[in-house]
Amino acid sequence: MHVLFECGFARTVWALAGLLRQVVRVQNKSCFEMMVRLFQTVTRYQCVMVEMICWSLWNRRNKWVWDQANGSAFGVKEAALNLLTEWRKARVIERQDVCRATAGLQVWSKPPVGWKKVTVDVGTSIEGYVGIGRIIRDEGGQFLRGRSGRIVGNWKANEAEALSIKEALFWAKSLGSDYCIFESDSQQLIEACKGKQGASYFHTIVSDIIDLSKYFDHVLFNLVRRSANSVAHLLATHSLSDLREWVDYPPQLIHHVLHNDCS
Template identity: 55%
Template structure:
């Protein structure tokens, strides 16, 4: 882990020297933890021997032992709101909790994505979980959370997400392919009735996706 932190600091230094990009301290730490998690996963024996990138793009992957994974997504409604969906699963792939909500306003797509991540971070923070991996299928959002700064309203919402991340002792925000994020997209499309939450047992309309994710 010390080596990963040193490598992330070196990359941050190079970005400043050559590109004048000053990454955040949280982004540097998150990059180090991401490298460490990927290193641990790379050491695991893959039964079917397929490349890791291919596996990630084909389907959902379980988080490391003792971690939980929170997949997040958003949909834009023509009725003037953003529908958000989030689901928590444990290291065995078992359902823990799920939540849908709606945020009023005519938002742009990338702002809607940032709002849904902010909603998920606030929700999981209130549940007092630690060792959390948040996954989203927007690479721009993930990259911005992990260090790319800006001044638009989108970046303002992302700054709120980064502040929320600091309330967790161990947290990752990482990119996942759309094909591995299907369950949250389905949840978000059912947000027209407002805030709803499920624990212990998932709602019926996501059963088939949950089963396919861990098979």
């Protein structure tokens, strides 16, 4: 009852999801009875959302107990929405029998009001270096800054991806950004940032990422498909120098992708 409904953190999550009034209305001593009453009084969509939020709250509680990994109320609500979105997509795919390649398409989405979204990617490792690309956009999808450059060395793919996120954290913080969503299409990296740490050099970089994230007010690490990460990918694959940066006005190379993302 405390974790799911009564504590201030849970109440904030329910409020962000627009369901606090419904939760308060069915307040009861029994968690089971509360769930039954909620399912009887809310819409079908809200029933599913209630389930997703409860799961996200419990998952956040377990991460804190076992890994001391804290999460914001906004992050818990977003995790519930992402889970619901993925579930609904899976249902649609199942019904329509859409091929996997088409079903995997995903587009870039704007961050919430007051937040910035930082997308990163790395290019193919050639001639002793890896190209990296990073871009920052605001809640309106407006281009704020972009960067491309190289990481010198024969890096493994996961290590290069981790270094790109680490550098992006330094970069975003130096610009005074405190509410940031960092997106990458590396599943291994995003899962490592949210889970337990290992002993490899890759996990050493991830540990640095987690330490750096503590200097932000709120940070989220999101996994996206390549189709939603096209801008950073273009900057990474066309990196011709050690470091280039664009402020307010993006390079011609990514104009069409930025336009497509916001259309």
